[in-house]
Amino acid sequence: MKKIGILGGGQLGRMLLQSAINYPVETYLMENDAWAPAAHLCHHFSLGDITSFDDVYQFGKDLHAITIEIENVNIEALEALEKKGIKIFPNTTALRIVKNKIRQKQFYQQNQIPTSEFVITENRSDLMQHEGFFPAVHKLAEGGYDGKGVHIIQNKIDIEKGFDAPAVLEKKVPILRELSIIVAVNQQLETVIYPPVEMVFDNYLNLLNYQICPANIPEKVLWKAEAIALTAVKNLHSPGIFAVELFSDIDDNVLINEIAPRVHNSGHHSIEGNYSSQFDMLWRIMLGYPLGNTDTIIPSALVNLVGVSNHQGKVRYKGLEDVLKMDNVFVHLYGKAETKPGRKMGHVTILSNEKQELLHKVNQIKSLLTIVSE
Numbered sequence: 001m002k003k004i005g006i007l008g009g010g011q012l013g014r015m016l017l018q019s020a021i022n023y024p025v026e027t028y029l030m031e032n033d034a035w036a037p038a039a040h041l042c043h044h045f046s047l048g049d050i051t052s053f054d055d056v057y058q059f060g061k062d063l064h065a066i067t068i069e070i071e072n073v074n075i076e077a078l079e080a081l082e083k084k085g086i087k088i089f090p091n092t093t094a095l096r097i098v099k100n101k102i103r104q105k106q107f108y109q110q111n112q113i114p115t116s117e118f119v120i121t122e123n124r125s126d127l128m129q130h131e132g133f134f135p136a137v138h139k140l141a142e143g144g145y146d147g148k149g150v151h152i153i154q155n156k157i158d159i160e161k162g163f164d165a166p167a168v169l170e171k172k173v174p175i176l177r178e179l180s181i182i183v184a185v186n187q188q189l190e191t192v193i194y195p196p197v198e199m200v201f202d203n204y205l206n207l208l209n210y211q212i213c214p215a216n217i218p219e220k221v222l223w224k225a226e227a228i229a230l231t232a233v234k235n236l237h238s239p240g241i242f243a244v245e246l247f248s249d250i251d252d253n254v255l256i257n258e259i260a261p262r263v264h265n266s267g268h269h270s271i272e273g274n275y276s277s278q279f280d281m282l283w284r285i286m287l288g289y290p291l292g293n294t295d296t297i298i299p300s301a302l303v304n305l306v307g308v309s310n311h312q313g314k315v316r317y318k319g320l321e322d323v324l325k326m327d328n329v330f331v332h333l334y335g336k337a338e339t340k341p342g343r344k345m346g347h348v349t350i351l352s353n354e355k356q357e358l359l360h361k362v363n364q365i366k367s368l369l370t371i372v373s374e
């Protein structure tokens with residue numbers, strides 16, 4: 001049986017391992033917390049630091065393949081393992097490009113993939129030279145996630161909020177819609193594409209509010225979005241799962257925002273909503289099986305369950321029973337013992353052919369189920 005390792009034991013690793021039970025595979029997982037959401041679901045757990053060369057190398061050296069649930073891993077160790085013949089999903093060339101937002105933007109530019117205009121800043125004081133660029137969005141090159149490495153710079157006064165480290169300063173796009181398209185690439189570099197998802201955000205926490213799939217967008221926007229997503233992913237020349245985040249504006253222009261080279265929050269609905277989920281698909285890819293069917297079975301909406309503000313400590317799912325009574329609603333809890341404001345603790349997928357019903361249930365779930373501390 002193939003031995004496949006996952007770096008990172010959070011909710012993505014958890015859902016990936018839930019899907020592994022359908023395949024002949026021996027699973028390995030490394031995380032620095034033995035109580036991480038995925039820890040008890042693998043065959044072999046290693047306690048270790050996914051950013052340490054030695055830990056990652058030791059973990060991977062006897063495996064057939066490795067995948068990641070977060071980009072912040074020791075890439076030098078993965079490169080050394082790749083040279084030894086261990087397959088890395090995504091490959092390290094793609095990971096190097098995507099892991100760093102400066103390199104990622106340069107990659108779009110070099111491949112003529114439409115993206116917002118940008119300049120590179122080395123430190124905060126560089127921002128002073130780019131006042132003509134404001135309003136803009138400042139993004140830390142490495143280490144930011146879930147909106148934590150992103151600041152809006154409306155004007156000169158906001159410069160002090162900017163990052164004092166290598167970053168990208170992008171022109172602020174007048175966003176009408178935020179879309180995500182997941183592209184799956186097998187080891188022969190053949191691709192399949194999932195139907196687009198529209199994401200609606202909570203501006204305060206910078207976290208996803210709800211998402212809906214398939215996105216209700218004009219055909220022109222769909223074609224552009226699909227073409228951009230496919231072109232971007234094909235130019236990475238890597239097998240794996242890639243979530244391509246895009247913006248569209250009122251003139252139906254479509255720009256790429258970023259790529260996540262792994263299973264992604266914007267694909268969680270695919271567990272119930274699509275014939276082959278993003279997790280199922282990644283096993284097919286890593287094990288060398290045929291690509292799955294990405295079609296939608298029934299349209300879906302997805303609500304992230306995040307810790308409410310002012311609550312920190314042992315988690316309580318207030319209103320869970322009410323939501324479990326609802327039809328065609330699927331609750332996923334990530335098994336995190338402690339909640340804190342904005343922490344992703346689970347998600348709920350709703351299925352329906354009626355958009356009105358999807359939105360009605362999104363609102364019901366948001367008011368019924370809250371993540372608080374005991």
Ligand code: ADP
Nearest residue numbers: 116137144145146147148149150170171172173
């Ligand atoms: P992260 O990797 O932390 O999720 P993103 O690059 O996706 O960061 O940015 C987070 C959010 O900030 C986006 O979902 C979008 O709402 C907003 N944003 C990012 N870039 C721009 C931009 N150039 N113009 C306008 N809004 C942006």
